[in-house]
Amino acid sequence: MISMRSSLSALLLxxxxxxxxxxxxxxxxxxxxxxxxxxxxxxxGREEKYNGVNLYISEPGCxxxxxxxxxxxxxxxxxxxxxxxxxxxxxxxxxxxxxxxLFDGEPxxxxxxxxxxxITDFILKHGPNATDPIVDVGLxxxxxxxxxxxxxxxxxxxxxxxxxxxxxxxxxxxxxxAHPSLLEDREITAVTNPISVAAAESDTTxxxxxxxxxxALLADTKKPYQVNLYSGTSHGFGVRANVSDPQQKxxxxxxxxxxxxxxxxxxxxxx
Ligand SMILES: *[C@@H]1O[C@H](CO)[C@@H](O)[C@H](O)[C@H]1NC(C)=O
Ligand SMILES: *[C@@H]1O[C@H](CO)[C@@H](O)[C@H](O)[C@H]1NC(C)=O
Ligand SMILES: *[C@@H]1O[C@H](CO)[C@@H](O)[C@H](O)[C@H]1NC(C)=O
Numbered sequence: 001m002i003s004m005r006s007s008l009s010a011l012l013l014x015x016x017x018x019x020x021x022x023x024x025x026x027x028x029x030x031x032x033x034x035x036x037x038x039x040x041x042x043x044x045g046r047e048e049k050y051n052g053v054n055l056y057i058s059e060p061g062c063x064x065x066x067x068x069x070x071x072x073x074x075x076x077x078x079x080x081x082x083x084x085x086x087x088x089x090x091x092x093x094x095x096x097x098x099x100x101x102l103f104d105g106e107p108x109x110x111x112x113x114x115x116x117x118x119i120t121d122f123i124l125k126h127g128p129n130a131t132d133p134i135v136d137v138g139l140x141x142x143x144x145x146x147x148x149x150x151x152x153x154x155x156x157x158x159x160x161x162x163x164x165x166x167x168x169x170x171x172x173x174x175x176x177x178a179h180p181s182l183l184e185d186r187e188i189t190a191v192t193n194p195i196s197v198a199a200a201e202s203d204t205t206x207x208x209x210x211x212x213x214x215x216a217l218l219a220d221t222k223k224p225y226q227v228n229l230y231s232g233t234s235h236g237f238g239v240r241a242n243v244s245d246p247q248q249k250x251x252x253x254x255x256x257x258x259x260x261x262x263x264x265x266x267x268x269x270x271x
Contacts, residue, residue: 038089054078069097072099073155176262178197196226
């Protein structure tokens with residue numbers, strides 16, 4: 001359990017999000033996962049423009065966080081409330097969190113059937129050629145904050161980029177991806193650091209066959225890896241689970257816990 005101290009930052013966070021404990025001042029560590037993850041409420045982070053990219057930044061209520069987390073969203077972007085709240089949850093776990101606006105203010109609409117929206121076009125427009133430079137700006141921002149290590153967490157669309165950030169020379173120490181989409185074999189074989197994956201039971205972008213292939217490719221990398229499958233979940237559950245459904249709530253919270261523990265172990269030196 002984390003100890004609560006009446007530090008100013010903790011008080012400020014408490015005043016905005018009552019009943020959710022934060023990492024205690026002076027000590028970046030995480031507490032009881034179901035208590036630090038927020039599914040509803042007001043975001044506590046801020047937005048800041050850096051090198052032309054809008055960043056959502058959420059700071060932990062502790063001093064000198066050692067690990068920064070680059071949060072890479074699904075196609076709904078940092079504009080989606082659940083993405084901001086999950087980024088805040090990582091901050092409460094003791095990480096300095098930065099989430100770049102991957103779609104420059106124009107994320108996909110909640111309903112892909114919205115007139116005028118074409119998901120195929122959207123994916124083509126936001127390929128690695130457009131997305132890598134935005135991700136790199138978030139990475140550069142984290143690099144200047146003074147954190148010792150950097151971890152990446154990605155969801156659906158962003159999951160692929162969490163993998164890409166583990167390629168040699170990127171400087172990312174560990175990554176987590178929930179139900180990554182569009183992931184290519186060469187992006188898996190290129191990882192040079194530990195990677196953890198959360199998979200949904202029902203996911204057309206990651207079928208059971210594809211999941212097995214990913215596991216085999218990860219085993220070949222000889223790096224620490226983990227692939228967890230959550231029953232009763234579908235694509236997107238890591239962010240947009242229906243938390244009224246006990247299995248989905250458990251899946252989302254456990255995937256978050258999986259990421260936090262992975263980062264503590266492979267970037268935070270907890271082992
Ligand atoms: C969506 O875009 C793709 C690629 O540009 C195109 O082939 C397809 O016809 C479009 N679909 C609709 C419904 O306009
Ligand atoms: C990336 O490539 C796509 C498809 O060729 C193109 O539509 C888009 O404009 C490119 N974006 C950038 C930033 O180069
Ligand atoms: C969410 O889950 C609850 C409990 O299973 C269910 O009653 C509700 O219809 C679900 N909501 C949506 C939008 O699927």
